[in-house]
Amino acid sequence: MIELRNVHKRFGQQVILNGVDFSVEEGETVALLGPSGTGKSVLLKHIIGLIHPDAGTILVDDLNVATLGRKQLAALRSTIGYVFQNGALFDSMNVFENIRLGITDAKDNRNAAYCATRVPECLALVNLAPEVADKFPAELSGGMRKRVGIARAIAGKPKYLLYDEPTSGLDPVNADIIDGLVKHLAQTLGVTSVMVTHDVRGAFRVSDRVALLSDGKIVLQGTPKEFLASADPRIKAFLERDFDSHSFAA
Amino acid sequence: MPSAQTAVLSLPRAVGRSVIGSLAHIGRFSLLLAELFRALVEWRIWLPRTMDEARNIGAGSLFIVLLVSAFAGAVTALQTGYQFQGNLPYYVVGTLVVESIVLELGPVLTALVLAGRIGARYAAELGTMRVTEQIDALESLGRSPMSHLIIPRVLAGLVMIPVLTIFANAIGVLAGWWSAKQVLPLSNADFTYGAQFYWRPFDAYYSIIKAFFFAGAITLIPCYMGFNAQQGAEGVGKATTTAVVATSVTILILDTLLAKLLLHP
Numbered sequence: 001m002i003e004l005r006n007v008h009k010r011f012g013q014q015v016i017l018n019g020v021d022f023s024v025e026e027g028e029t030v031a032l033l034g035p036s037g038t039g040k041s042v043l044l045k046h047i048i049g050l051i052h053p054d055a056g057t058i059l060v061d062d063l064n065v066a067t068l069g070r071k072q073l074a075a076l077r078s079t080i081g082y083v084f085q086n087g088a089l090f091d092s093m094n095v096f097e098n099i100r101l102g103i104t105d106a107k108d109n110r111n112a113a114y115c116a117t118r119v120p121e122c123l124a125l126v127n128l129a130p131e132v133a134d135k136f137p138a139e140l141s142g143g144m145r146k147r148v149g150i151a152r153a154i155a156g157k158p159k160y161l162l163y164d165e166p167t168s169g170l171d172p173v174n175a176d177i178i179d180g181l182v183k184h185l186a187q188t189l190g191v192t193s194v195m196v197t198h199d200v201r202g203a204f205r206v207s208d209r210v211a212l213l214s215d216g217k218i219v220l221q222g223t224p225k226e227f228l229a230s231a232d233p234r235i236k237a238f239l240e241r242d243f244d245s246h247s248f249a250a
Numbered sequence: 251m252p253s254a255q256t257a258v259l260s261l262p263r264a265v266g267r268s269v270i271g272s273l274a275h276i277g278r279f280s281l282l283l284a285e286l287f288r289a290l291v292e293w294r295i296w297l298p299r300t301m302d303e304a305r306n307i308g309a310g311s312l313f314i315v316l317l318v319s320a321f322a323g324a325v326t327a328l329q330t331g332y333q334f335q336g337n338l339p340y341y342v343v344g345t346l347v348v349e350s351i352v353l354e355l356g357p358v359l360t361a362l363v364l365a366g367r368i369g370a371r372y373a374a375e376l377g378t379m380r381v382t383e384q385i386d387a388l389e390s391l392g393r394s395p396m397s398h399l400i401i402p403r404v405l406a407g408l409v410m411i412p413v414l415t416i417f418a419n420a421i422g423v424l425a426g427w428w429s430a431k432q433v434l435p436l437s438n439a440d441f442t443y444g445a446q447f448y449w450r451p452f453d454a455y456y457s458i459i460k461a462f463f464f465a466g467a468i469t470l471i472p473c474y475m476g477f478n479a480q481q482g483a484e485g486v487g488k489a490t491t492t493a494v495v496a497t498s499v500t501i502l503i504l505d506t507l508l509a510k511l512l513l514h515p
């Protein structure tokens with residue numbers, strides 16, 4: 001499980017996280033909502049130790065991420081797949097090599113035959129043709145890059161998946177495919193996931209619980225039903241933008 | 251008067267800030283070195299990447315390095331011939347061309363050219379990878395940026411830059427030889443006699459030792475700058491120009507230090 005306790009983070013004078021409490025149970029999918037620029041990506045990076053908190057603790061698998069040694073941190077990270085908001089593909093490598101780097105197990109990674117089947121398998125999961133493997137990131141559309149980023153994150157069969165806006169910038173069909181993939185991985189493989197998203201509809205459909213980050217704090221973390229029932233004006237303001245959300249939670 | 255007071259106070263403050271800034275650089279640079287050494291055990295990762303990188307920078311830099319050293323050799327020969335006309339035997343041209351190319355011009359010009367070519371490239375590549383989160387992505391996969399990115403670049407430079415310097419020395423001497431013969435009544439025997447007259451085998455080692463130290467500067471400083479680049483395209487640009495300037499200055503300082511330490515111990 002993933003647990004953040006009273007996490008504080010500031011960049012210079014700018015306070016980003018101001019006492020964040022957030023938890024994800026084993027096998028659970030939690031959607032993290034919040035206005036642009038509130039620190040959702042910053043929160044997600046704390047979980048994988050790319051950003052260290054000023055105060056507070058972050059536990060993943062009961063390990064304190066911020067105090068882990070180099071080797072332990074690397075071992076923990078290889079069990080976590082991270083989908084970057086902008087793809088963050090290695091642009092000197094083609095798609096095949098990008099996804100291959102996602103195969104974190106050293107033996108599997110060296111096994112050329114395994115990689116030759118695993119890479120197209122991951123491409124298929126994100127609805128990309130096997131031919132895409134030979135292309136370079138610069139030759140892909142934004143949505144394709146995003147999906148290659150997802151393929152790379154899942155290639156190592158991680159126990160945890162952290163998605164930073166996996167469906168933003170995708171057409172509705174592909175957004176649905178990715179939402180379906182998130183759900184599929186959670187249900188069939190028991191992957192524990194956090195999905196940062198602006199898509200309230202998708203969040204309600206895919207996740208067990210939803211959390212709203214606003215002004216450096218988690219305003220509410222609860223089931224979609226609890227979310228809709230909340231009288232908090234910040235939550236209402238967020239939901240009102242997406243009228244459809246009511247019909248989907250019903 | 252408040253303005254005078256601020257002026258008086260701002261100097262120590264500025265000095266203090268730059269001292270702290272330099273100390274921070276030294277600290278981060280040492281950390282990078284420590285991590286780099288620790289990651290050397292992951293040879294399976296860095297070895298193939300080092301080969302690729304060495305091929306890239308070797309093939310990519312050979313032409314410009316040879317061009318620069320050929321001109322340096324030619325100019326040295328022409329000017330030496332002009333200065334000593336009538337006063338000294340012609341074979342002195344052979345001595346001067348060989349010694350100035352091997353001891354100084356070959357390694358230093360090659361290093362300064364490569365600071366612009368390899369150094370700028372390393373800083374820009376790593377800086378771009380930093381600001382586009384590719385380095386974060388590598389770490390998120392539990393992989394070490396040292397063994398995947400830094401070690402291959404540094405080792406490739408440490409091997410290829412001395413090799414390029416040896417080529418530069420050879421071409422510089424040959425170009426000097428040829429040019430001297432165009433303007434002076436100098437025979438091949440004169441040139442080789444002069445070349446061997448003051449020649450010590452240590453001169454060749456000295457040249458390569460210098461190239462090796464310069465290679466350290468050309469690889470480590472830009473890698474460090476790029477790796478710690480700040481956000482945005484501006485950050486990459488700044489990392490790149492700072493890297494080239496810092497590397498060039500370091501090359502000149504090392505050049506002087508090594509001359510003192512190795513030639514006048």
Ligand SMILES: Nc1ncnc2c1ncn2[C@@H]1O[C@H](COP(=O)(O)OP(=O)(O)OP(=O)(O)O)[C@@H](O)[C@H]1O
Nearest residue numbers: 011014016034035036037038039040041042043085
């Ligand atoms: N490395 C950093 N250094 C300084 N400031 C940063 C850094 N990373 C993020 N910030 C700042 O933290 C704030 C939150 O950024 P973050 O990327 O987490 O927002 P977000 O909630 O993910 O927004 P969006 O939905 O637009 O992606 C922003 O104001 C950003 O400028």
Ligand SMILES: [Mg+2]
Nearest residue numbers: 040041085164
């Ligand atoms: Mg974000």
